[in-house]
């Protein structure tokens with residue numbers, strides 16, 4: 637099962653290589669990026685499946701391949717890549733949670749396609765898609781309910797990641813306050829857990845929560 641997946645990924649990767657392998661070393665060089673000649677298959681599929689532009693996919697792919705030439709990324713590499721976006725904090729715990737959410741096949745690896753599919757939902761998806769994705773991320777053991785313990789772990793990992801540069805006056809209690817607020821609003825039947833229905837209903841009815849999704853926006 638695992639071997640087959642890797643084989644598939646490598647095959648996809650080779651296809652993509654055909655599309656991207658003429659990229660030069662300079663990501664910033666717009667001219668070179670826009671004049672590269674691409675094979676359509678892999679790229680066009682991703683253009684259809686995601687809400688990224690060709691150029692965005694090129695840049696994402698280049699970063700992905702730089703960090704992981706095999707075309708699939710394991711958790712360790714994922715953490716390394718992620719830490720580059722948050723050099724001011726410790727992103728390893730959050731990256732671990734994220735990796736679990738991206739690793740939809742639960743085989744310990746994330747292909748480029750998995751990666752951009754998740755990223756596209758998070759950054760460009762409909763509200764409903766994004767809420768579903770967020771719920772799945774927060775539901776750490778994927779049992780269909782978010783507990784206070786899970787939400788606390790998530791919040792702490794986010795604050796760790798953002799670091800003191802981003803929130804210079806942040807109190808130690810900030811994550812747990814965030815969790816309490818979250819449960820006050822979300823746990824509508826007060827049974828101590830938040831289900832997907834509660835989550836989506838509460839989010840859509842509450843402007844503050846919709847705004848607090850902005851925090852999530854800044855995280856990835």
Ligand SMILES: [Ca+2]
Nearest residue numbers: 775777779781
């Ligand atoms: Ca859970």
Ligand SMILES: [Ca+2]
Nearest residue numbers: 823825827829
């Ligand atoms: Ca509940």
